[in-house]
Amino acid sequence: MLSCRGLAHIASDYIDDELGTVNKLSVRMHLLMCPHCRTFMGNLRASAALLEKHSAQTLSADYLQRIDREIERALSNDNSRG
């Protein structure tokens, strides 16, 4: 019988459909009986969705312009080489 802690270990694998049939059924059985783990699984799923929507990466304009300049220089070198 899968414990609540045991379920927490494999919760992301369940969300991403990475579990085999036996483990998947164990998780489903446990979720049917355990409201706390249902809340946990729902909230973990919400966290995954949040991360999918949110890219924290904001790049500095300065860094992007530095790359642009490097590319511009390399392209003009390429052209001058013919």
Next chain:
Amino acid sequence: MTNTSSPEGEIALIELLKKGDQAAYKHAVRLYTPGMLAVARFYHGNANAEDVVQDCWVTVIDAINKFEGRAGLKTWLHRIVANRAKNRLRTTNREVSTDFSETLDPELDSRYGSSGRWLKPPTLKTDESADQLLENDALKECLNQHLSRLPEAQRSALVLYETHHHKSDDICNILDISHSNLRVLIHRARQKIFLMVEHFQETGEC
């Protein structure tokens, strides 16, 4: 600029890059650099990641002519970064050190008793969608803070998996890790965000 979310758009972008079109490069740099930085940070942390990615873009100018399109452009660029980052690690004799041993975050683990049952179960159900949650600027700021504090390996795996929708096999290849280790990294990162959202919803504080 071309819409690169479709395969046709990506093919058009690749053709422009092969012609040395500067506007196409500007577009590609803004589109692909975040993911490329995630790969570089996995190997080098914040310190040298930006330099590695900048060098890679210059390499791309010549290499793009040999691009055959077997993998998507994103995956190809990420592999270039990974190879360069690994070479640089070799020259500096550094190794990536990552802890894959614990599946559960210690804070979450402490909320279960010795029987494996919850001692401190989650009390609030997150009913809002991700879009609704992200309308809250304070939560978004808190999320940014927590993401920036994640260990680089977790953050890189997460960014490549969740934000850039890479297939697991591609990530394992790019980051040189096993599938089970990738699963640990993703699960650990999600738990951190689960705990953050829970704390935020309970207290209104980050």
